[in-house]
Amino acid sequence: xxxxxxxxxxxxxxxxxxxxxxxxxxxxxxxxxxxxxxxxxxxxxxxxxxxxxxxxxxxxxxxxxxxxxxxxxxxxxxxxxxxxxxxxxxxxxxxxxxxxxxxxxxxxxxxxxxxxxxxxxxxxxxxxxxxxxxxxxxxxxxxxxxxxxxxxxxxxxxxxxxxxxxxxxxxxxxxxxxxxxxxxxxxxxxxx
Amino acid sequence: xxxxxxxxxxxxxxxxxxxxxxxxxxxxxxxxxxxxxxxxxxxxxxxxxxxxxxxxxxxxxxxxxxxxxxxxxxxxxxxxxxxxxxxxxxxxxxxxxxxxxxxxxxxxxxxxxxxxxxxxxxxxxxxxxxxxxxxxxxxxxxxxxxxxxxxxxxxxxxxxxxxxxxxxxxxxxxxxxxxxxxxxxxxxxxxxxxxxxxxxxxxxxxxxxxxxxxxxxxxxxxxxxxxxxxxxxxxxxxxxxxxxxxxxxxxxxxxxxxxxxxxxxxxxxxxxxxxxxxxxxxxxxxxxxxxxxxxxxxxxxxxxxxxxxxxxxxxxxxxxxxxxxxxxxxxxxxxxxxxxxxxxxxxxxxxxx
Numbered sequence: 001x002x003x004x005x006x007x008x009x010x011x012x013x014x015x016x017x018x019x020x021x022x023x024x025x026x027x028x029x030x031x032x033x034x035x036x037x038x039x040x041x042x043x044x045x046x047x048x049x050x051x052x053x054x055x056x057x058x059x060x061x062x063x064x065x066x067x068x069x070x071x072x073x074x075x076x077x078x079x080x081x082x083x084x085x086x087x088x089x090x091x092x093x094x095x096x097x098x099x100x101x102x103x104x105x106x107x108x109x110x111x112x113x114x115x116x117x118x119x120x121x122x123x124x125x126x127x128x129x130x131x132x133x134x135x136x137x138x139x140x141x142x143x144x145x146x147x148x149x150x151x152x153x154x155x156x157x158x159x160x161x162x163x164x165x166x167x168x169x170x171x172x173x174x175x176x177x178x179x180x181x182x183x184x185x186x187x188x189x190x191x192x
Numbered sequence: 193x194x195x196x197x198x199x200x201x202x203x204x205x206x207x208x209x210x211x212x213x214x215x216x217x218x219x220x221x222x223x224x225x226x227x228x229x230x231x232x233x234x235x236x237x238x239x240x241x242x243x244x245x246x247x248x249x250x251x252x253x254x255x256x257x258x259x260x261x262x263x264x265x266x267x268x269x270x271x272x273x274x275x276x277x278x279x280x281x282x283x284x285x286x287x288x289x290x291x292x293x294x295x296x297x298x299x300x301x302x303x304x305x306x307x308x309x310x311x312x313x314x315x316x317x318x319x320x321x322x323x324x325x326x327x328x329x330x331x332x333x334x335x336x337x338x339x340x341x342x343x344x345x346x347x348x349x350x351x352x353x354x355x356x357x358x359x360x361x362x363x364x365x366x367x368x369x370x371x372x373x374x375x376x377x378x379x380x381x382x383x384x385x386x387x388x389x390x391x392x393x394x395x396x397x398x399x400x401x402x403x404x405x406x407x408x409x410x411x412x413x414x415x416x417x418x419x420x421x422x423x424x425x426x427x428x429x430x431x432x433x434x435x436x437x438x439x440x441x442x443x444x445x446x447x448x449x450x451x452x453x454x455x456x457x458x459x460x461x462x463x464x465x466x467x468x469x470x471x472x473x474x475x476x477x478x479x480x481x482x483x484x485x486x487x488x489x490x491x492x493x494x495x496x497x498x499x500x501x502x503x504x505x506x507x508x509x510x511x512x513x514x515x516x517x518x519x520x521x522x523x524x525x526x527x528x529x530x531x532x533x534x535x536x537x538x539x540x541x542x543x544x545x
Contacts, residue, residue, distance in 0.1 A: 013414040024406045028368050037374035044385055051388045070296055074390075077297035081236050088235065088313070095320065 209421040216416070222430040224265040227277045229288075233317045237292025240314050242285070242321060243276050249283025250539035252351050253322045254531075255315055256288045257335035257342075260306075260442055261397060264290050266435045267332070267522055270428065278528035284539070287318040293440045299390035302445040303338070303453075304467045311342045319348060326351035328535060332522070333357050333492065334450075340500060341460065344476045345467055352538050353477060353506075356484040356527055357518055359496040360474075360503075362455045366490060367404055376456050386444040398439040405490050412436070432523075461499055474503040481509040482534050486521040510534060 030036075062069050068076075233240040256276070258264035267288070268276040279286045289311065294301065319327055326349040331339025336358030343353045359365075365372060374380045386392065402409060412433060419425045459465040465472040481504055485494045494513065501509055514526050521527050 009418045013411075013418050016414050017411055020406070020408050020411055023408045027407045032368035032370045034370055034374075037370055037379055040371075041374070041379050041381075044380065044382075048384045048388050055388065074295075074297035074299070077295065081297070084235060085309075092316075 205421045208423075209417070212423065212426045213417055213420040216426075216430065216433075219430065221434050222427065224270070224431055224434070225268050226271050227268050227274060227280055232287070232321045233314065235310065235313070236298065237294060238310055238314075239290045239292060240317055241288045241290060242318075243280050243288070245283050245285050246281055247283055248285065248542045250285075250535070251324055251542050252326050252328050252535075252539040253285035253287055253318060253324050254279055254328045254330055254535070255318050256286065257311060257329065257331045257339045258288070258291070259333040259335045260291055260446065261334060261401065261439065263293075263435065263438050263440060264288060266519060269431050269435065269523065273428070273431075273523050273525075275522050275525070275528045278525060278532065282532050282536075283542070284532075284535070285322055285324075287314070287322075289314045291440075294391055294443045295441075296390045299444040301443040303341070303449045306338060306446060307342050307345070307467050311338060312346070312348070315342075315346070315348050315350075325349060326540075328352040328354065328539065330354040330531065331356070331358060333518070334359065336497075337454070337460070340474065340477065341465065341467060341472050343479065344472045344474050345470050350479050352480045352482070352535060354482040354484070354531055354534070355497070355500065356521060357486055357489055357492045357497070358483065358500065359492050361461045361496050361499040362458045363461070364493055364495045365455075366493060375451070382451055383448060386448050390444050392442040392444065392447050394439045394441050397442050398437070401439075401491070461503065463503075474500065475505045477504040478506050480538050481506040482512070482531065483510070484512045484514060484521070484527060484530055486514055486516040486518055488516065489518040489521075491518045508538075 059069050059071075227243050229241045229243045231239050232242045256264070256267065258267065268274045271277065276286050276288065291306075291310070315327060315329070319325075329339050329343060329350050329352070331337070331354070333356070336355035337360065339353060339355055340358065340360060343350055367375070371380075375382075389396075412429070416426070416429050416433075419429075453459045453465055457464070460472065460474070463471065463473045463475070481501070483497055483500055485492075485497050487494075498511075501511055512530050514521055514530065516524055516526055
């Protein structure tokens with residue numbers, strides 16, 4: 001006992017699908033011949049010949065009525081398409097310009113960045129120069145002090161020399177004195 | 193037992209079924225493209241749409257190129273049936289190049305123009321708009337062929353190339369062999385036809401594809417009748433039907449080039465195709481590559497896509513064959529899942545949100 005109910009539409013579709021497939025296969029089988037191709041050629045040739053004649057006559061008639069033909073309207077449409085293309089190419093050129101401006105801006109930005117670095121370094125150098133100047137002044141002061149010290153040392157050296165001369169002189173005097181004393185003693189001894 | 197198989201008539205259900213079914217004829221077109229988007233560029237009939245990521249997770253946006261045969265809203269059909277919605281939810285910025293509907297004035301647009309003036313410029317716009325350094329390109333069907341041609345000559349930084357149901361080798365196809373023979377040897381000459389029409393009318397484009405796939409095509413209406421009592425299903429069907437019957441005209445020169453250079457001479461595979469004088473060498477494609485095919489595709493064969501894997505010089509290449517059809521690959525969400533999984537490790541984590 002089946003629970004499935006009979007659906008006439010389903011059945012109808014099933015049989016019609018089968019019929020459609022068989023018919024299509026038959027049409028393809030029947031038309032897949034050299035003769036059919038020849039008939040198709042004759043059909044398209046006569047169809048195009050008829051249309052060519054119709055178009056020619058239409059154009060003659062339309063020109064007599066002073067009306068634009070389909071070709072005239074198409075040409076006008078083509079002009080508007082050309083204008084659109086020109087606008088497109090202008091827009092693309094604008095892009096290129098925009099791109100080059102953008103790249104120039106980037107270059108300028110990088111130059112500005114480098115310049116600010118240079119300014120920073122210059123400032124640093126300047127402060128270092130001031131510092132160096134200050135150091136130099138101090139060095140000069142030290143040098144003059146050293147000069148003075150040197151002079152003093154020189155003075156002391158000459159004093160030392162004088163003293164040593166004086167010492168030598170004094171020693172000589174002392175020796176002479178001793179000698180004299182000894183001589184006097186000797187003389188005194190001799191006189192005794 | 194026999195009485196159990198005889199259905200009871202549910203009058204309410206039948207009234208609903210027939211009301212919905214009959215009203216289809218009078219109802220206006222359903223709403224599609226539900227994912228919020230913004231136009232970032234317009235050229236002629238084409239629009240470059242931007243779908244902002246809900247919460248940006250990846251740096252590399254996805255640029256989608258759809259086919260010229262039909263409208264791209266199949267990629268954003270309805271909430272829950274949208275490839276784009278999934279990408280946006282997963283954290284990708286998405287750009288979609290919508291070709292628009294060509295008019296008679298577009299008859300001279302050829303494949304070279306589509307590649308250079310639309311795809312290449314569109315990719316540049318998307319890169320500029322997103323501020324991304326690289327982009328992933330996703331092409332669907334013929335959009336995949338265009339994406340591959342573009343990727344081979346691209347000067348832009350393409351990180352990943354994804355192609356789904358892409359025809360690359362035109363020596364094999366679903367076209368019945370005698371028809372193919374007639375097209376290749378010039379018995380059926382489309383040049384005169386294009387000269388007289390300018391653009392191939394939408395009804396002819398539809399007829400062409402219908403004749404290849406299924407000349408008799410009633411099954412969608414039977415499916416609708418079968419489930420017309422369900423309002424949700426009817427809504428979904430209406431959206432799908434508006435896409436399947438929404439073919440668009442094909443620019444004449446592009447169609448001529450597609451037929452002569454790709455279909456007849458198979459120049460892409462032979463590396464003989466040129467775009468504005470530049471040779472399209474598929475070996476120049478060296479970015480990461482993902483090729484996705486549908487097992488039950490009745491429009492693009494697996495054999496048409498596979499040669500791409502051999503012709504590119506990419507070291508990182510992946511092939512996926514999915515249990516789906518040409519369109520259900522996108523609608524079922526399988527394509528979005530595969531692409532998301534593959535792209536996640538190849539898209540770079542977002543640095544800005």
